[in-house]
Amino acid sequence: MKFVITELIWNEGIEILKEMGEVIYDPNLWKKNEQLPSLLTDADALIVRNQTRVTGELLAQAPKLKVVGRLGVGLDNIELAAAREAGVKVVFARNANAISVVEYVFAAMFSFSRPLEKASQDVKQGNWDRKLFTREEIYGKTLGLIGVGEIGARLASRAKAFGMKVIGYDPFLPPYELACTDIGVNMTSLEKVLAEADYVSLHVPLNDQTRNLINRESLKTMKKTTFIINTARGGVINESDLYEALKSNIIAGAALDVLSKEPPEGNQLLELDNLMVTPHIAGLTEEAQVRTSELVARECVKVLCGQGSLCIVR
Numbered sequence: 001m002k003f004v005i006t007e008l009i010w011n012e013g014i015e016i017l018k019e020m021g022e023v024i025y026d027p028n029l030w031k032k033n034e035q036l037p038s039l040l041t042d043a044d045a046l047i048v049r050n051q052t053r054v055t056g057e058l059l060a061q062a063p064k065l066k067v068v069g070r071l072g073v074g075l076d077n078i079e080l081a082a083a084r085e086a087g088v089k090v091v092f093a094r095n096a097n098a099i100s101v102v103e104y105v106f107a108a109m110f111s112f113s114r115p116l117e118k119a120s121q122d123v124k125q126g127n128w129d130r131k132l133f134t135r136e137e138i139y140g141k142t143l144g145l146i147g148v149g150e151i152g153a154r155l156a157s158r159a160k161a162f163g164m165k166v167i168g169y170d171p172f173l174p175p176y177e178l179a180c181t182d183i184g185v186n187m188t189s190l191e192k193v194l195a196e197a198d199y200v201s202l203h204v205p206l207n208d209q210t211r212n213l214i215n216r217e218s219l220k221t222m223k224k225t226t227f228i229i230n231t232a233r234g235g236v237i238n239e240s241d242l243y244e245a246l247k248s249n250i251i252a253g254a255a256l257d258v259l260s261k262e263p264p265e266g267n268q269l270l271e272l273d274n275l276m277v278t279p280h281i282a283g284l285t286e287e288a289q290v291r292t293s294e295l296v297a298r299e300c301v302k303v304l305c306g307q308g309s310l311c312i313v314r
């Protein structure tokens, strides 16, 4: 078996693959458009993160390919219809980084509500301003979830433990899959989530329905005190509309782990004081990456061995 890996993977995953065959691994291969096709001519599996564009054109250059492994959850960089047409299965790291994303969302909420780093810097600069850093508890506040899947559900149960009220919008949730009321999420409309939440957190895939879901009109319906947190995909928020809303204090602040263009180029949002931004790290913890690398390696092998996998994209 030949495995081609174009982006960062942890050793635990590589070890599994090496036992099964040849492993070609270069974390920067996704940038090397001239090299990739020739490596794929006799590859059985292609393993990627979120930067390799897995297009129909690329798949056409990989006649032996049977499986694409996605070291993560978001599938917006993979042309699923083209993979289906080419008979190539796609497996992903179902739920492997969800807890890390949840903890990131708490870090973001606490950065707004208890800004330890800013306060610490202020003291180190010789100040002792206790009033300046008086904020609000998250206890009793409303967390609004847009998308209540693997991440949203885990975030909800932990937010309840902090005494938050949790409301959610997810029109595609199969009722047998997750009883949201059991985990304390009051499911409601998108309009209500936006109007009532003190913290809005996005957990939807990027697709034609969710692109620009948060835009000038929806931002206007939010409270002036609301913070929005985006760990989903940059395209879910219209960035120029968010820029205007933050600049004119239509909402209080935003934390973005994802941007429409990564790394950013000339993105005005980065100039704003009420914006926190991180380089797509919500799912990047040691634990999540070991789980992800092992899971995707194992599931690719299962597909190549003709066994079933619960991580195949349907």
Ligand SMILES: NC(=O)c1ccc[n+]([C@@H]2O[C@H](COP(=O)([O-])OP(=O)(O)OC[C@H]3O[C@@H](n4cnc5c(N)ncnc54)[C@H](O)[C@@H]3O)[C@@H](O)[C@H]2O)c1
Pocket (backbone or CB within 6 Å): 072, 073, 074, 075, 095, 097, 098, 101, 146, 147, 148, 149, 150, 151, 152, 169, 170, 171, 172, 173, 203, 204, 205, 206, 209, 210, 231, 232, 233, 257, 258, 280, 281, 282, 283, 284
């Ligand atoms: N920043 C990171 O490091 C990071 C890590 C993991 C996942 N993600 C992103 O988070 C997304 C969600 O991950 P997940 O594991 O919770 O996925 P998931 O598939 O378990 O959950 C997504 C939920 O969104 C719902 N949904 C789909 N379209 C919707 C719409 N138009 N409106 C409202 N809800 C809608 C689905 O019904 C589903 O319940 C991923 O697609 C990925 O893009 C980012």
Ligand SMILES: O=C(O)CC[C@@H](O)C(=O)O
Pocket (backbone or CB within 6 Å): 049, 050, 051, 071, 072, 073, 074, 075, 097, 280, 283
């Ligand atoms: O591939 C990555 O590193 C990003 C991970 C994350 O956005 C995901 O969709 O799982």
